[in-house]
Amino acid sequence: MENKNKKSFLERMGESQVWKSIIRSGVPRSRRQRMQAILGSVFLHLHPARIPKHAVKIGYTWCMGGLSFFLFIVLTITGLLLMFYYRPTVEYAYTDIIDMAEQVPLGIMRELHRWGAHAMVLTVWLHMLRVFMTGSYKPPREFNWGVGVLLMTLTMFLSFTGYLLPWDQLAIWAITVGTNMARAHPFIGHEGPGASLLAIGDINLVHAGSDVRFALLGGRFVGEASLLRFYVLHCIGVPFITMILMAVHFWRIRKDGGISGPL
Amino acid sequence: MLQTIKDIIDILSAPTVSFTFLTVAFPFVFPPTDWFEKIHRKFGIWRLWTKPGFYGGMFAITFFFVVGYFDPNFHVTLTKADNFPIILMIYSMFITIWWSMYQAYLNDERLENGLKPNEYNDPDDKVLVWPDLVYIEFIALILFMVFLIVWSILVAAPLEEPANPAATPNPSKAPWYFLGLQEMLVYFDPWIAGIVFPMFIIIGMMAIPYMDINKKGDGYYSFKERRIGMFIFMYGWLVLWLFLIVIGTFFRGPNWNFFGPFEYWDAHKVVPLNNVNLSEYIWVKTLGTGLPANILIREGIGFLVLVAYMGILPILLAKSWLKNYFQEIGPVRYTFIMLFGLSMLALPIKMYMRWLFNLKYIIAIPEWFFNI
Structure with missing residues (x-):
């Protein structure tokens, strides 16, 4: 009453030096400021400032690409916390997993990580299905669809490499079943067609101790070295490639004209 | 009565029967040609992609799981913590495919009447990302996180006995998303089922936009304009990938023998191996x-x-x-x-x-x- 021009706390905060230094455009109220809010933020300007109306409809986007990215971040954070407690050795791995549930405060990090990983496989599949169902892979987005297929493969490979780490019966036998396939890889698996052709005289170059399965497992069976290799692949190797491809994927969405839609 | 239904489901879910049923029914559900389309219309199969079809499908899936939950044999498979994602998969795939086809049929009708698809808006009539999109993303993110936390609190991550290379579990199964590949091992050697086919799946999928030169149906739901491409993809995705995962998870027991969902997993079940080259x-x-x-x-x-x-x-x-x-x-x-x-x-x-x-x-x- 006393002063009609009295500004609210939020408004005053929006005009403070600290706020303005972080969010360059002030509190986004006007149309101009709202566009500035997107363009002026390194994270938000992944988006254009304006998008077609159908692009905000859940019925069209399903939100699954965004949720896959969100799950990747959730999995990175929970995975990082798990790395504090987990030692990838045959001696400690299993007991460390038990400790995570029983000794660590807020002991649902492993649950968040495991169920998040399963959920991410699903959200990526659903994202792929949505893109197919709306025909969004068609030109000019054909390259980005290809990048997406690679990302989907990497998602499953990330989940697969993580499957071994608890070092329980479920883990080693699922990985044994999975990696036994590599044994039969043409030419570079020792039980694959053509492997026996790679020989000098009587000496086979590709045998159980030198084939692609050996390279993957670091041994002839799933053991100590496999655990370390899968750990490194799971925590650094595959996420590294995934992040690069994600950058390409997001960048290409913008370059290919943003979200697909009818002309 | 219920036992009879269970016995019938057990018989029907054998891959020979269920796979044949799916393969034969498939072109009538996703008709690739006019002839199939005619039958699709005549026998009312198109009603699957209407609202009653949705309720019917959801009821059938839920009925199967509820009956399964109270069945002593299926209960064991169904309640394995790692199988929960597959239940989610079955529901989410049905809901999303139903939704896509429902929208596609609406759009097909609009296009036939010379209208633009539902998704069409005036290109000049855009919305601002702040606040219209960022808020949706924010809400989606919060809701999903709540779902994930509730899931994590309710269901403990599975942990079996410590790894023992000397004790092979029977059956030994790959992670659930690879069970389609493991199911292929029944019919092909590992070098095909485990290496060549997966590579073909990856490369073949990447090649889809270059092989499908039909320019129609870009950026909106539609079926009729791209029915052959849809038919081929959906057969591969639904029957050869997802359905094989379901078989591998729920219907494969000891020695990778087939067991109906309500059947006891008898490790001593004898199946004659009389295959001939x-x-x-x-x-x-x-x-x-x-x-x-x-x-x-x-x-x-x-x-x-x-x-x-x-x-x-x-x-x-x-x-x-x-x-x-x-x-x-x-x-x-x-x-x-x-x-x-x-x-x-x-x-x-x-x-x-x-x-x-x-x-x-x-x-x-x-x-x-x-x-x-």
Whole structure:
């Protein structure tokens, strides 16, 4: 009453030096400021400032690409916390997993990580299905669809490499079943067609101790070295490639004209 | 009464029956040609993609799981913590595919009447990302996180006994998203089911936009404009990938034998293994002689079959039934479509040859690990 021009706390905060230094455009109220809010933020300007109306409809986007990215971040954070407690050795791995549930405060990090990983496989599949169902892979987005297929493969490979780490019966036998396939890889698996052709005289170059399965497992069976290799692949190797491809994927969405839609 | 229903479901879910049913029904559900479309309309199959179809489908899935939950045998498989994602998968795939087809049929009707698809808006009439999109993303993110936290609190992550390389569990299963590949191992050797086919799936999927040159249906739901492409993709996705995952999870027990969902997983179930190679059919059973010592002569017929299927069949098709199509897309695209398409089709073909003739391998050269 006393002063009609009295500004609210939020408004005053929006005009403070600290706020303005972080969010360059002030509190986004006007149309101009709202566009500035997107363009002026390194994270938000992944988006254009304006998008077609159908692009905000859940019925069209399903939100699954965004949720896959969100799950990747959730999995990175929970995975990082798990790395504090987990030692990838045959001696400690299993007991460390038990400790995570029983000794660590807020002991649902492993649950968040495991169920998040399963959920991410699903959200990526659903994202792929949505893109197919709306025909969004068609030109000019054909390259980005290809990048997406690679990302989907990497998602499953990330989940697969993580499957071994608890070092329980479920883990080693699922990985044994999975990696036994590599044994039969043409030419570079020792039980694959053509492997026996790679020989000098009587000496086979590709045998159980030198084939692609050996390279993957670091041994002839799933053991100590496999655990370390899968750990490194799971925590650094595959996420590294995934992040690069994600950058390409997001960048290409913008370059290919943003979200697909009818002309 | 309930037991009878369970017995019937057990019989129907055998891969021979359920896979055949899905394969035969598939073109009527996703009709690729006018003839299938006519039957699709005539027998009211299109109602699956209407609201009653949605309720019916949801009821059928839920009924199956509820009955399964109270069944002592299915309860064991169904309540494994790691199988919960598959239940989510079944629901989410049904809901999303139903939604896409429901929208597609609405759009097809609009397009037939000369209207623009539902998704169409005036290009100048845009919305601002702040606040219209960022808020949706924010809400979606919060809701999903709540879902994930509740899931994590309610269901403990599975942990079995410590790894023991000396004790092989029976059955040993790969992670659930690879169970379709493991199911293929029943019909193909590891070098095909585990290496060649997965590579073909990845490369073939990446090649989809280059093989499908139909420009229509870009950026909106539609079915009629791209029905052949949809039909092929949906068959691969639903039947050859997702359905095989369901079989591998719920219907494969000890020794990878088939068990109906309500059947007890008896590790001593005896299934006769009387599979015969094509070369044995020819030399031993038909000609009454022994197998020739020379490998290439022994497997000659098998190689001929392979060359005929992958090499000559596409050429014949290009000259007859697919003549116009071949001229439209050119030889390079045609070659790749045939390579991936015939490889995909090889899976059901091999399945039926196994079920009908107990055929083990078309080409069997275990000396070189070369079995097809």
